[in-house]
Amino acid sequence: MESTTAPVKPQFSEAAKAEIDRICKQYPEERRKSAMLPVLHIAQAEFGGWVAPEVQDLVAEVLGVKPIEVYEVSTFYTMFNLKPVGKHVLEICRTGPCQLRGSDELTLELERITGAKVGEGPSADGLFTLKEVECLAACGFAPVVQVREKYYEQLDTEASVNAMLSELRNMVHRPALPWEEKGLPNAVANN
């Protein structure tokens, strides 16, 4: 299970540092702040699926900006979790096209099975956090749930929902990200 509190003085893994360096080079030298969102994504992946204040401070340090500049951004974009989450965050699309094909019912079903409630903390076993999100751009394959970088589509049957959940339950470590394949990232080690 992932720890629910971030380390006091978090540090990026060597692999993540290398990835951050690569990303920062994509922008003009004096525009390092541009790397804010990609670096926040890396931070969230590294530190247990959420960005604790200390983690955001680390992002500020890495980018050479004031901490408030990170907070302004992390609280604006909905992908960044500001509170501890379960091992898997199920992001359930609730927007029109998904609703037309049963996303409301799917949400209730997922609440029933996992025991977690949308918008609240993780399930008792620490496995699942349920989060309702707006349109995931997969309307033709509704209803849809996103978990990390993966889309689970057409979850309108018991079988498809169960398949998703058992895949997640059986997952020991979250899938490694491209830059992690060689290094030893924090999150995989923590999982």
Place this chain on the structure above:
Amino acid sequence: MAKITFDGIEVDVPDGTTILNAARTIGGGIVPPAMCYYTPLKGSGGKCRACLVRVAAGSAKDPRPMPKLVASCVTPVQDGMVVENTTSEQVLNVRKGIVEMLLINHPLDCPVCDQAGECDLQNFAFEHGVSTTRYEEERRTFEKIDIGPLIQLHMTRCILCYRCVYTADQLTEKRVHGVLGRGDAAEIGTYIENIIDNEFSGNVIDVCPVGALTDKTFRFKQRVWFTKPVNAHRDCENPKCCGKVVLWYKGKDVLRVTARKDQYGEVKEWICNTCRFDKKETSDWTLEGPAHIDRSSVISANHYELPVLNAQVIADLPESSVRDLEQNPPMRLGN
């Protein structure tokens, strides 16, 4: 230079001037209201939509009207532009709508708000709004955040003008507050409990158009219209501080110190926190005379701008000020 026609009045202004500032050169009742724009703050404006005007002709070159109302505070003039503000029914109606929008989630707690009497939202609603509301839903609330002993934050009153953010950004080295969250849940905050503490942080109080950021040291002390504003200055040791202030008196006591504002409520010269919070004795200051208060303000109800040696005014001033005024008669009245 560009020649524009604003509500039927022609005026020449330098290229690049905004419509609002062009109107301000004309002055008077035709000037659009502005709740978020603030001349000294770079990047301000465009947000509250109070200053929307109709551009009936874009320019001499392209005299077509603009399809939508434009924010006069951020839209530059073009030569030959024709603008309608008070002469456009549409503009006045939209402005009523803007008042309504700004008020639906406002707590309307004027009776206990220190800003009452000098509140831009109060004035804006009074001058441009309607007296009824159609809003039946719950009003938005926020968790309270303590930002230190000097400044009081009332988030429910905030209209998200961003002025305080620009002030902190442009006046201080280390901005610790900003706008967090988004949509109607966006709020002014520090995220991690942080005291807004910097030699110039107090200026956020003066730029705030509403009662969201008020002077904690003045909190609940007095309604502003019962205080007497007097211009004063001191030789401040902080090189960035202009040392020119308004002292707000009640009897002989200085209840509050603020920077000076012009007729559009804008501070052009900033003051430091020492002048604002620590210099509350008349002896700290050289008095210049009563501050000019606009006739439209409720504060003017108790305010007389007569020659300073007039006995009526002097009777209301603290003895020290009277002595000071007698010894150093001001060069001119008002500001």
Place this chain on the structure above:
Amino acid sequence: MGRKLLTEHINVEGIDTFEVYRKHGGYRSVEKALKTMTPDEVVEEVKKSGLRGRGGAGFPTGLKWSFLAKPEGVPRYLVCNADESEPGTFKDRQLMSKLPHLLIEGMITSSYALGANTSYIYIRGELLYVLRILEKAIAEAYAAGFLGKNILGSGYDLDLYVHPGGGAYICGEETALLESLEGKRGNPRNKPPFPAVQGLYARPTVVNNVESIAAVPVIVNDGGDEYAKIGVGKSTGTKLISACGHLNKPGIYEIELGVPVEEFIYSDEYCGGIWKGRDLKAVVAGGSSVPILPKELILKTAAGENRLMTYESLSDGGFVTGTMLGSGGFIAMDETTCIVRNTWNFSRFYHHESCGQCSPCREGTGWLEKILHRLEHGHGNERDIDVLASVAKQIEGNTICPLGEAAAWPVSAAIRHFRDEFEWHIRHPQEATRPGAVYPGKAVLA
């Protein structure tokens, strides 16, 4: 069968690799443009093609390109808007994940036309897996000499990067997107200045939708005139339509502009009709922000002509009886659909996605949602419908960016065409809020 200009090879095994894509004629436009055309000639072809912005606004792409300021010695940028998030729209995700090289090819040819030496693809953060696909494809293109310094020996340099968002619909608005790319909150900018003059890092910038950019290779290969021959009138070329909702075959269809709406919905070549043998009730034809139309008006214009899938035909009748092609997000609703519920859902979306910067949108979107929430849950009153219409009007046209309109239009249109269903919710709340309740028609109000 209509021609497939973008998606002809989409199902070819391995088409996401450089090698296979190249074998199927990929990157020819880069060779043609860089070796035989000047940048202005490329712009000219795009102008001639009549290509209109495929993100939703439908503004002519060539014209947009010609507005780009070109001050001496100042870098300029091309930014691809891959922040696809308008509800009902899911074409760009498919295009990018299956045909990453098509977008990259389009980016190279377009960047050359605009004189940009650094270009970005801004992709919504939820699509990180597509970002990985694109980055892999970009690496292949660098290795093959189609990106980097001195591309194909032409002397032209281009670096191409992919930048993820973080979950904010508003970043589909081009100036919000640029703010976001600069590492800030996605607050749209006041205009002027327009991005063509001051965009990314205050430099001249063009922002184009994925599908627009993906159409550039075919325009360059075949010529703008050829492209313009496809379609009807000012709706030239092909368009990807993302069809969803209560259809038998939801999915992405590349259509030649001009296909009749009726054919699109009912023919087996496209959506195959309404699911479960039900009747069609309403359609939102161009992404959730465009006006909803009842069955009668989506199939035929008010004048009784067949409605076509073109910019002009869909907007025939203005907003009184028409709608917009928008992004091509085609949402069909069957006869059991509750319009009030759907309108509330869309309002909740716009409320959730408002950046909060300007007051009419920040306050108004929340107000709309709250009223609609009450209505849908049986707590409406007779004043609500008029207040809704009026609040929508107070937002529309008075905001910094078009999210105001996007939030207002669905509400105004739902009331315009389905007012009686709103009244039913107010007057018969118990019936209307029963699970699975279906509006029985006007007679119930008598």
